[in-house]
Amino acid sequence: MLETVSTPRSPLDIAPEGRWTRVDTGAALVDHLALVTASERCFRFVWPGRIVVQALSAGVTWTTRSTSVALAAGDAVLAGPLASHVRIDARAGASLRVAFEHAASDAPLRGGSSAPRLVRGVDAAIEPEDLLELVTRAAGSEDEPRSLVPEVVAHACEYIEHNLDEDFDLAQLAGAVGVARCQLCRVFQRALGLSPLRFRTHLRIARVRALLAAGRDCTSAAHAAGFCDQSHLTRCFKDITGTTPSAYARACRRAAA
Numbered sequence: 001m002l003e004t005v006s007t008p009r010s011p012l013d014i015a016p017e018g019r020w021t022r023v024d025t026g027a028a029l030v031d032h033l034a035l036v037t038a039s040e041r042c043f044r045f046v047w048p049g050r051i052v053v054q055a056l057s058a059g060v061t062w063t064t065r066s067t068s069v070a071l072a073a074g075d076a077v078l079a080g081p082l083a084s085h086v087r088i089d090a091r092a093g094a095s096l097r098v099a100f101e102h103a104a105s106d107a108p109l110r111g112g113s114s115a116p117r118l119v120r121g122v123d124a125a126i127e128p129e130d131l132l133e134l135v136t137r138a139a140g141s142e143d144e145p146r147s148l149v150p151e152v153v154a155h156a157c158e159y160i161e162h163n164l165d166e167d168f169d170l171a172q173l174a175g176a177v178g179v180a181r182c183q184l185c186r187v188f189q190r191a192l193g194l195s196p197l198r199f200r201t202h203l204r205i206a207r208v209r210a211l212l213a214a215g216r217d218c219t220s221a222a223h224a225a226g227f228c229d230q231s232h233l234t235r236c237f238k239d240i241t242g243t244t245p246s247a248y249a250r251a252c253r254r255a256a257a
Contacts, residue, residue: 028132030132032128033100040089040090043090044087045086046206047082052078054076054098055094059094064116076118076119082157150191205225205240207224221233222245
């Protein structure tokens with residue numbers, strides 16, 4: 001998913017700047033977000049499938065745990081499912097686009113299985129339906145995929161995924177994976193860059209996006225994903241995606257038509 005933080009902090013509203021579309025590549029459904037930032041922003045991503053973030057102008061920076069990399073126009077970052085610490089900083093007026101792959105609904109979560117990879121000099125004019133696969137081919141395969149997520153975090157992610165519609169708290173989550181609550185929060189934040197409950201919100205929004213794309217109405221999608229009501233969903237959806245559930249559903253219907 002997409003999480004934005006303004007600098008200085010202000011109400012989050014990128015809807016006038018961003019445009020959501022959906023494309024069918026033949027191999028997978030891909031959501032495509034193109035945006036121009038009106039103010040300086042930080043974007044964080046959590047998504048069950050692959051993600052490609054491509055800079056379309058100067059002023060876009062990819063920040064990892066230990067360093068920051070300035071992206072030139074065309075440069076792209078490829079991240080696997082639930083990759084840790086995918087953070088993009090953009091100056092006012094910078095433009096970028098993001099491709100979100102919809103993973104199979106029965107695919108297990110495998111967060112942090114490999115490090116995000118940088119691909120330089122990708123043609124910024126390629127069509128949205130070709131972006132994900134072109135960048136994946138250019139990045140190549142890793143000889144030794146490595147786990148970036150401790151076992152306790154992987155178990156916590158699995159518990160969250162299987163109980164998305166339940167209103168459990170941190171104490172219940174920590175008990176389910178057999179560690180103290182403070183320890184869980186500390187290792188989870190270090191591994192994925194956000195808290196367990198914030199991670200749950202991202203996955204809930206991912207589920208809502210899939211349900212809306214399948215034709216479900218906002219109210220039933222909200223309850224199916226664990227939101228207490230539609231207004232709660234709308235607040236979280238706009239905070240994380242930059243648009244409303246109804247606007248996203250309309251984009252999906254346009255793509256289907």
